[in-house]
Amino acid sequence: MRKFAEIRKSLYVALWFIFLTFPIMVIRINPLEKTVEWRWMNMALVGIGTFFLSFLWRYLISKKEEGSKRAEEKQNEKISKLRRLIENRKIIAGSVVAGALLAAVFPFVVSLYQTNIMTTALIYVMLGLGLNIVVGLAGLLDLGYVAFYAVGAYAYALLNYHFGLNFWMVLPVGAALGALFGILLGFPVLRLRGDYLAIVTLGFGEIIRLILENWNEFSFGPSGISNISRPPLFGIELSVQNATVYMYYIMIFLCLVTIFIVKRLQDSRIGRAWVALREDEVACQAMGIDRTKTKLTAFALGATWAGMGGVVFAAKTTFVNPASFTIWESIIILCIVVLGGMGSVIGVITGAFIIILLPEYLRVFSEFRMLMFGIILVVMMVFRPGGIISGVRRTYKFEGKNF
């Protein structure tokens, strides 16, 4: 009887999906010949596909529920097993060496196009790690992060255009400007939390974009700024190929610096204050943490990486215009953080690679990119709500110590 009920359930799911996808999957109107094509085959595929997938879905859900029903201790053991695997020094050392080797030889084994994509992915790793400070650690939902990215990119574009400053000079300037704008945004939103904060930051992001789009004298409007010079290498003229490879190595270096600093910040007095602020603002203040200072440092340090990312972006594409800094970019960066695992460095890196590289390598499905994003996020929320690799709190050992 149970089986019959299951089949009936799946049948309903299949019917529902057929109904939902009917207009796009089945009907095709050919405006030239003025005919309507009925693709019944697609309907059958959708029906059969969802019918079986719904079984799989329910099986996974039941398995997950079984897992959470198990005794807490057992679950902890399971987690610690996984963690031990992650924390095993040999495995870590091995994967780090392998990763470093792969990263080092990458531009020489793959095409220029691949190197370019990888550089983009690395920029997003940096952006993700920066946003991770604000969203993942301090728990401040920032939907205007792309504004700082734009600030960095335009800082380099304009300084290069007007004063001919090169990449290495502007990189720290971009970082500082990012931090400054982070503080500028931080001040008015100090009292806001959650949804309200998200809306104000969203507005801030749009303001920056609209300024860039409309203030022609300053930013050259929608046509943007082109011919931005690439990073110099001790005065050597680089061909486009070599410049791309050079950019890739710069990005690898900057990512390593970012990871190093973010990791250290996370493990510091300030990093703990951010997490405490996320957990409980009132208790946090009662413990003597200055809310204003802590929030502003989170905004400023998060925005620093976006500013630097922007400088790199401008140098890489040699062209900036406001269209590169839409709200959609902010959402993608946020997706990277949420999907990868809030507050987890390795998680954010994984998230960045998945979100940026997957669409590149799955060009065949490019029409369904948004659909895929949606599916990935829904599946993640159901099965791994903490992100792919969720952050783990640091533990300390005190065996045989007397204080």
Next chain:
Amino acid sequence: MRREKNERDPILSVRRLGMSFGGLKALDGIDLYVERGEIVALIGPNGAGKTTFFNCISGIYAPTEGDIFIMKPQAGTAKRINGLKPNQVTSKGLARTFQNIRLFQNMTVLENVMMGRHVRTNAGIAGAIFRNRKTRDEEKQIVERSYGIIKKIGLAYYVNECAKNLPYGAQRRLEIARAIATEPFLLLLDEPAAGMNPQETKELDMLIQRIRDEENISILLIEHDMKLVMSISERIYVVDYGKKIAEGTPEEIKINPEVIKAYLGEDAY
């Protein structure tokens, strides 16, 4: 500073404290003092304004009337702390716990207590990134001091456990541990025994006395558990409808007709 009768060594002195929310007077002219080494209880029916009083003292609300003075032991002069932010009040040496537990749920027990050390340490961004000797020493000191407190409070078993996974009684004790880590001279406990069973309450009773005796921390507590209040407090203040209706030793309070009236219908003791 005007001194009241019998007042010898006050570390907290509140004068005619008033707090109104719009037209509602939650607190009306409350006078209260705590002497060094004392355990003082603040009791009253639900909604009497006890937690509002705590929120005023700890800086969560800015009181609309009256003065709050603190006198640090060995500091000499009294300081007015009205309108200071909560973190400033904490850094001056007042620490509090909350009626409804407010732990950092997803941080470990140790990290929760380490947060308490935040106000007594000062590593900055540069220190965090470069991890110079000073920062490393400070970090080590934070961990060791925190662990020491955890051991004293009896939470060593849970040291690396997430705060949210702790049993209820342990969460309450962790809140106290976290407050102690800020090195206060006065600890404000807001219903520390709420939801505890008699055994846990008894342990809490001993813990509070130990904190007072071993750490030299005076204690002001709000509590509904009359058995606990009567057994540990040296003096009791009773408030009702935002007004102080009685003060005195537990013996005096027990027979005070005003108090019995306020608690009418309840089995006060």
